[in-house]
Amino acid sequence: MKLVPIGVVVAVLVALPFLISGYHQGLATYVAIYFIAILGLNILTGYTGQISIGHGAFMAIGGYTTVLLSADQHWNLLATLPASLGISFVCGLIVGVPALRLSGVYLALATFALAVSVPQFPLKFSKFLGGSNGIHAAQTKSHLWLYVVGWSCSALAFAAAWLLLRGRIGRAFRAVRDSELAAVSSGVSLPIYKTLAFGVSAAFAGVAGSLLVLVTNGYAQPGEFGVLLSLEILIGAAVAGLGSLWGVIVGAVFIGLLPSVAPDVPLIGSAHGQDVVFGLIVVLIMLLLPNGFAGFLRRFEPRVKTTIKSDPKTS
Amino acid sequence: MSFLSLQNASLRFGGIVALDDVSLEAEEGSIFGLIGPNGAGKTTAFNVITRLYRLDAGDVVFEGKSLLHAPPSRIVKLGIARTFQNVELFPTMTVLENVLVGAHTVSRFESERSVRAKAQKTLDYVGIGDVARRPAAGLPFGTLKRVELARALVSKPRLLLLDEPAGGLNHGEVDELATFIRTLRDDLKLTVLLVEHHMNLVMRVSDHVHVLNFGRTIASGPPAEIQRDPKVIEAYLGGELEEAS
Ligand SMILES: Nc1ncnc2c1ncn2[C@@H]1O[C@H](COP(=O)(O)OP(=O)(O)OP(=O)(O)O)[C@@H](O)[C@H]1O
Numbered sequence: 001m002k003l004v005p006i007g008v009v010v011a012v013l014v015a016l017p018f019l020i021s022g023y024h025q026g027l028a029t030y031v032a033i034y035f036i037a038i039l040g041l042n043i044l045t046g047y048t049g050q051i052s053i054g055h056g057a058f059m060a061i062g063g064y065t066t067v068l069l070s071a072d073q074h075w076n077l078l079a080t081l082p083a084s085l086g087i088s089f090v091c092g093l094i095v096g097v098p099a100l101r102l103s104g105v106y107l108a109l110a111t112f113a114l115a116v117s118v119p120q121f122p123l124k125f126s127k128f129l130g131g132s133n134g135i136h137a138a139q140t141k142s143h144l145w146l147y148v149v150g151w152s153c154s155a156l157a158f159a160a161a162w163l164l165l166r167g168r169i170g171r172a173f174r175a176v177r178d179s180e181l182a183a184v185s186s187g188v189s190l191p192i193y194k195t196l197a198f199g200v201s202a203a204f205a206g207v208a209g210s211l212l213v214l215v216t217n218g219y220a221q222p223g224e225f226g227v228l229l230s231l232e233i234l235i236g237a238a239v240a241g242l243g244s245l246w247g248v249i250v251g252a253v254f255i256g257l258l259p260s261v262a263p264d265v266p267l268i269g270s271a272h273g274q275d276v277v278f279g280l281i282v283v284l285i286m287l288l289l290p291n292g293f294a295g296f297l298r299r300f301e302p303r304v305k306t307t308i309k310s311d312p313k314t315s
Numbered sequence: 316m317s318f319l320s321l322q323n324a325s326l327r328f329g330g331i332v333a334l335d336d337v338s339l340e341a342e343e344g345s346i347f348g349l350i351g352p353n354g355a356g357k358t359t360a361f362n363v364i365t366r367l368y369r370l371d372a373g374d375v376v377f378e379g380k381s382l383l384h385a386p387p388s389r390i391v392k393l394g395i396a397r398t399f400q401n402v403e404l405f406p407t408m409t410v411l412e413n414v415l416v417g418a419h420t421v422s423r424f425e426s427e428r429s430v431r432a433k434a435q436k437t438l439d440y441v442g443i444g445d446v447a448r449r450p451a452a453g454l455p456f457g458t459l460k461r462v463e464l465a466r467a468l469v470s471k472p473r474l475l476l477l478d479e480p481a482g483g484l485n486h487g488e489v490d491e492l493a494t495f496i497r498t499l500r501d502d503l504k505l506t507v508l509l510v511e512h513h514m515n516l517v518m519r520v521s522d523h524v525h526v527l528n529f530g531r532t533i534a535s536g537p538p539a540e541i542q543r544d545p546k547v548i549e550a551y552l553g554g555e556l557e558e559a560s
């Protein structure tokens with residue numbers, strides 16, 4: 001693990017709130033939220049090769065958990081985060097079991113269905129979940145508080161992901177992605193590791209969802225967790241590049257900041273043009289960096305020297 | 316009681332009978348050659364033992380216990396490791412990482428450092444320690460076969476299934492392999508099931524040879540006997556066996 005880049009990132013994050021306005025602290029918190037969610041999706045899709053277009057659903061579960069515990073049970077907001085993590089983890093495991101029977105496009109569609117249907121629950125059970133108006137946490141927090149909590153959670157999430165993925169479990173995940181046949185034959189249980197990845201990934205998304213609710217003034221509303229959110233996380237993961245922890249921060253900055261920068265792009269950006277800009281940039285990145293930012297970084301890694309035997313006849 | 320046995324094992328794929336009432340017994344510590352022409356059912360037998368395929372009828376018994384209810388990922392834990400005919404590696408991982416995955420079942424409570432050391436030692440043992448940090452994708456076929464062998468060995472198996480280990484090797488290397496398989500067996504106290512088309516190799520290293528043709532057993536016995544068996548000679552149309560003797 002490279003200590004220097006970590007030190008630089010931490011230093012920037014610590015200094016940042018002193019240098020920027022409350023509004024920008026809010027934006028930076030969004031980046032932290034996307035960071036956690038993309039990190040989670042990366043564990044699932046990048047490491048075990050299971051695609052999900054439905055991570056917004058797990059974010060919704062986390063978000064509503066936090067608000068319900070705060071509004072109804074008067075929990076401390078910080079204390080709701082581990083609860084949100086646990087509940088989302090269990091939900092992830094539950095989704096992971098039927099997902100064992102699916103792969104590729106079919107898994108993508110099934111998780112997409114999740115993204116579509118879960119935000120409908122608050123409408124269906126509006127008595128408990130507040131319907132389309134949403135429900136409100138008992139407290140709201142300052143920009144600075146959100147920034148500090150958001151990035152602390154990100155740091156914890158990053159450390160947790162690193163610890164989980166660097167050794168035996170991370171290798172088992174990648175083994176599943178590379179060759180199920182060889183993984184099984186090496187003693188890696190597909191059901192266990194595939195559902196575990198779903199659980200862990202959902203737990204990350206759940207915490208991100210909790211933070212998302214807090215940063216939107218403590219409101220949990222169905223519209224917040226729509227299909228678009230799921231797609232944003234997926235795009236962020238693609239920009240990050242699958243299977244690498246380092247690209248994630250770039251993916252998160254991309255998804256977190258582009259929507260607020262896009263309207264400033266001259267000509268097309270103004271007046272409803274920001275989605276066009278967003279779309280164009282996504283297409284451009286996919287064309288230029290097919291392996292995401294992680295793949296881009298890999299180009300600069302020192303190559304393993306391959307000795308090419310020079311042929312006396314041709315040289 | 317034998318170490319590993321197939322008991323009246325039958326398996327069909329649609330109209331093809333891949334295994335037809337096959338029974339065999341491998342003694343502990345032996346090198347057991349499993350031969351037969353293309354499509355005879357050799358790889359299928361391996362896949363049945365490792366639970367990748369489910370038998371239609373019959374049983375697989377390892378150390379007195381039926382394997383038929385073990386999930387495929389438990390097989391390694393029970394002490395059976397294998398290599399694949401066409402090589403099944405983890406292409407995005409380095410050679411060392413491939414071997415580390417092989418240590419999955421024996422490294423749960425071990426430090427990363429000592430597992431890595433063990434994996435490196437295993438690579439050294441099979442003679443490819445110098446490519447440990449190279450990506451597995453893109454290495455020559457013969458090297459890949461050895462990576463697979465190291466991946467299998469690092470799990471500390473008692474039964475090793477080798478599916479055509481001589482694939483991609485030249486004559487000299489095949490000779491080396493013959494010696495190596497025997498060394499393996501003696502060093503690590505293994506029982507080896509060997510599927511191979513190189514008759515020379517099989518006849519030299521095996522204690523016992525079992526011959527399949529179209530999923531059926533046509534002969535089973537010591538190599539010298541098998542080489543003289545008219546049914547075996549007929550199945551191979553004479554050619555390869557005469558070369559070997
Ligand atoms: N998964 C499968 N689906 C359908 N048919 C199969 C399958 N696996 C094996 N077979 C068939 O079973 C028969 C035995 O195949 P198997 O791979 O065991 O032969 P083999 O003895 O290993 O041959 P080779 O020497 O060519 O490797 C063949 O006819 C093969 O086509």
Ligand SMILES: [Mg+2]
Binds near residue numbers: 357358359400
């Ligand atoms: Mg075969």
